[in-house]
Amino acid sequence: xxxxxxxxxxxxxxxxxxxxxxxxxxxxxxxxxxxxxxxxxxxxxxxxxxxxxxxxxxxxxxxxxxxxxxxxxxxxxxxxxxxxxxxxxxxxxxxxxxxxxxxxxxxxxxxxxxxxxxxxxxxxxxxxxxxxxxxxxxxxxxxxxxxxxxxxxxxxxxxxxxxxxxxxxxxxxxxxxxxxxxxxxxxxxxxxxxxxxxxxxxxxxxxxxxxxxxxxxxxxxxxxxxxxxxxxxxxxxxxxxxxxxxxxxxxxx
Numbered sequence: 001x002x003x004x005x006x007x008x009x010x011x012x013x014x015x016x017x018x019x020x021x022x023x024x025x026x027x028x029x030x031x032x033x034x035x036x037x038x039x040x041x042x043x044x045x046x047x048x049x050x051x052x053x054x055x056x057x058x059x060x061x062x063x064x065x066x067x068x069x070x071x072x073x074x075x076x077x078x079x080x081x082x083x084x085x086x087x088x089x090x091x092x093x094x095x096x097x098x099x100x101x102x103x104x105x106x107x108x109x110x111x112x113x114x115x116x117x118x119x120x121x122x123x124x125x126x127x128x129x130x131x132x133x134x135x136x137x138x139x140x141x142x143x144x145x146x147x148x149x150x151x152x153x154x155x156x157x158x159x160x161x162x163x164x165x166x167x168x169x170x171x172x173x174x175x176x177x178x179x180x181x182x183x184x185x186x187x188x189x190x191x192x193x194x195x196x197x198x199x200x201x202x203x204x205x206x207x208x209x210x211x212x213x214x215x216x217x218x219x220x221x222x223x224x225x226x227x228x229x230x231x232x233x234x235x236x237x238x239x240x241x242x243x244x245x246x247x248x249x250x251x252x253x
Contacts, residue, residue, distance in 0.1 A: 002030025003234055007127075008076040010034045010069065012059050012116055013086030015042030017185035018135060021222035022083055024050055025230050031081065034072035036065075059086045059112035062119070069119045079120045080127035081233050084113045084157075085135040089150040089187055091194055097149060105149030110156045117164070129235040130173035134161050135225070138181045138213075138246060141253040154179075158244045165242030174241035176232045181248030182210045184219040214249035 009026045013019040014035035023046060027033045033052040036059065037043050043054035053075040057068035073079065088108045090101060117124075117132055124130035139147065140154030157177060164175040182188055192206045199206075211219050228247050232240060246253060 003230075004081070005030035006032065007080045007233075008032045008034065008072070008078060009081035009083065009233070010036060010072055010079050010116075010120065011083040011085055012036045012112070013135075014083075015039055015046055017187065018180065018183060018222045018225050019083070019085040020046050021226040022085060022135075022229050023052060025223070025226040026081070026083075026233070027052060029230060031233075032076040034076055034079075036068050036072070037086070059116055060107040062115045065112075065115045065119050069116075073123070078123040078126060080124065080129070081131045081133075082116060082120045082124060083133050083135065083229060084116050086112055087135065087137075087187070089139075089147055089191065091146045091191060093146060094148045102149045105153050106156075109150060109153035110160070113157055113160055117160075124173050125168070125171055128172055129238065130171070131233045132161075132164065132173065132175040133229050133232050134158070134175075134177040135229075136161070136177040136179045136244065138179050138248050138251055138253065140177065141179055141244060141246060161244065162242045169241065172238070174232070174238065176241060177244040178225060178228050178232070179244050179246045179248065180220050180225045181214050181246070181251050182219055183222055183225060185222060188219065213251055215251060216249035218249070220247060220249065 009031040011023045014023045015037035023033050023035050027050045035054045047054040055068035055071050057064040134157050136157040137154045139151045140158040161177040195206045
């Protein structure tokens with residue numbers, strides 16, 4: 001039996017990487033999936049593959065979020081599952097971070113969670129088993145050098161998760177975070193490219209160095225993150241709320 005049959009799930013940042021993996025697994029479990037992202041081509045490719053609805057929107061802009069979610073409702077009905085997956089990370093020494101770079105990191109990694117969750121909130125509270133899952137990061141559980149704005153924003157994402165879980169504990173809505181370690185996505189590919197340009201090391205060596213953060217000595221597969229998200233979305237997991245679940249191969253937090 002499909003565990004999420006008939007439930008409408010919205011996945012932000014869903015065109016590739018972790019978001020696309022989540023969209024695929026939720027669809028396979030019977031959910032009606034709406035994918036929101038900034039780039040039309042990846043959205044078109046994914047929605048064609050899995051038969052979902054796609055909407056182009058910048059999740060840092062509340063008007064665009066509201067419009068995208070309204071279109072998703074028109075396609076699939078009220079939203080009962082929200083996966084806040086959109087994110088970005090730029091690296092550099094803290095002393096050289098600009099106010100603009102700081103603000104951009106907060107906008108996509110934290111402000112967007114506010115916009116999307118608030119925009120879907122009435123639907124989520126009306127659902128018999130509303131679910132919000134924030135895709136945070138191990139950077140929300142510990143510190144990493146040279147990505148201070150990202151680390152600060154992801155700590156904020158986990159704080160928001162815990163606050164909402166308590167605020168809505170007596171309703172049918174649960175709010176949790178999934179915290180991947182270094183995962184084999186475009187985000188890590190961009191980090192590899194940046195490190196390679198700054199250090200002169202070859203890409204394979206940089207990828208190996210990043211994988212060393214995982215005691216299993218490998219990058220996380222996006223499908224592993226998607227599996228954790230699916231578990232949290234299941235209606236029977238009503239008592240799992242306010243948690244930050246690390247998918248990181250045993251990395252110490």
